[in-house]
Amino acid sequence: SQQGEEDPQALSIQEGENATMNCSYKTSINNLQWYRQNSGRGLVHLILIRSNEREKHSGRLRVTLDTSKKSSSLLITASRAADTASYFCATSQETSGSRLTFGEGTQLTVNP
Amino acid sequence: DTEVTQTPKHLVMGMTNKKSLKCEQHMGHRAMYWYKQKAKKPPELMFVYSYEKLSINESVPSRFSPECPNSSLLNLHLHALQPEDSALYLCASSQDLWYREQYFGPGTRLTVT
Numbered sequence: 001s002q003q004g005e006e007d008p009q010a011l012s013i014q015e016g017e018n019a020t021m022n023c024s025y026k027t028s029i030n031n032l033q034w035y036r037q038n039s040g041r042g043l044v045h046l047i048l049i050r051s052n053e054r055e056k057h058s059g060r061l062r063v064t065l066d067t068s069k070k071s072s073s074l075l076i077t078a079s080r081a082a083d084t085a086s087y088f089c090a091t092s093q094e095t096s097g098s099r100l101t102f103g104e105g106t107q108l109t110v111n112p
Numbered sequence: 113d114t115e116v117t118q119t120p121k122h123l124v125m126g127m128t129n130k131k132s133l134k135c136e137q138h139m140g141h142r143a144m145y146w147y148k149q150k151a152k153k154p155p156e157l158m159f160v161y162s163y164e165k166l167s168i169n170e171s172v173p174s175r176f177s178p179e180c181p182n183s184s185l186l187n188l189h190l191h192a193l194q195p196e197d198s199a200l201y202l203c204a205s206s207q208d209l210w211y212r213e214q215y216f217g218p219g220t221r222l223t224v225t
Contacts, residue, residue, distance in 0.1 A: 030211045042116070042202055042216035043155065088154055097209040098143055099168065102154035 006089060006103040014111050019076045021106040023089030024069075030092045032065055032072050033100065037086045046074075046087075079110045115139075116217035118203050124223045127193060133220045135186040135203030143167075143209045144186040146178060147202040149219070155202055161186060162209045193224045 006023045013019055023032070031050045035043040049056045049065045049072070056063045062075040076083055086107050090100040116137045125131050135144065143162050147155035160168035161180040169178075175197075177189040186203055200219045206212040 033213055035216075040200065040219070040221065042118075042218045043204075043214075045213040045215065048213050092211050098206050098212050098214065099157060099160065100214065105152075105154055107152075 006087075006106045008106060009104070010107045010109070012109040012111065013079060015079060015081055017079055017110075019079050019083070019108055019110070021074045021087050021089075021108070023072045023074070023103050025072075025089075025091045025101075025103075026070065027091075028094050029067075030094050032063075033090045033092070034061075034063060034072075034074050035088045035090060035102075037088065037105075039085075043088065076108075079108075081110050081112045083110050084108060116203055116205055116215050118201075118217035118220050120220060121218070122221045122223075124225060125190065125193065126225055127195070129193075130189070130191045132190065133188040133201055133203075133222075135188075135217055136184055137205040137215070137217075138184055139205065139207075139215065140183075141205035141207055141215070142183060143206045143212075144180065145204040145206075145214065146186070146188050147204065149200045149202055159188075160209070167209065190222075193222075195224050198222055198224045 033048045034046040037043045047058050047063050049063050060077045065072045086105045088105045089103040119134045146158040149155045158172045159178045164180045175192050179187040202219045203217040204214040206214045
């Protein structure tokens with residue numbers, strides 16, 4: 001079964017607005033990663049946050065991790081139409097090395 | 113070079129055919145993965161190779177047969193597939209097995225008729 005659950009399942013915003021996606025998980029993790037997937041294409045790694053980190057930034061991306069609540073959020077600021085994609089969180093559990101467990105994903109649509 | 117390549121991009125095969133999917137990376141990564149992804153679903157792990165040895169088989173039916181001829185190449189041999197095996201097959205690689213980000217190829221869109 002999937003460890004990660006994401007909400008919302010779908011998000012539609014206007015260009016220039018911020019988009020926030022949330023991910024919850026059930027077991028202890030070593031790290032949590034976010035990936036983007038354009039329709040019918042491969043996944044692109046966005047950011048990795050380790051269990052001892054609380055916040056990480058990369059360009060317009062900001063990821064937070066709250067291990068006490070077993071949750072993470074991905075914030076995309078000043079969104080662009082090119083950000084339209086599916087976004088997946090993926091957890092690497094402490095006992096499973098690089099075996100990633102993906103969430104169900106959030107479909108983000110950024111309208112021009 | 114941070115690219116993982118996959119061939120073919122699209123594949124249509126009958127249930128009695130034998131075909132192979134190919135994956136290649138030149139990043140010096142020692143772990144490689146096969147995933148299956150159905151529409152609007154997350155990727156599901158099928159196989160993991162570490163240092164060219166099969167490390168994980170997620171109880172995948174024997175009609176899927178992986179092969180890692182060398183550290184840069186990963187194949188997935190297909191035989192007697194079912195229509196429900198139609199999906200996007202993704203290859204990925206990572207530096208090693210331990211808590212690393214994975215680099216994905218663009219996938220092979222497989223249709224079984």
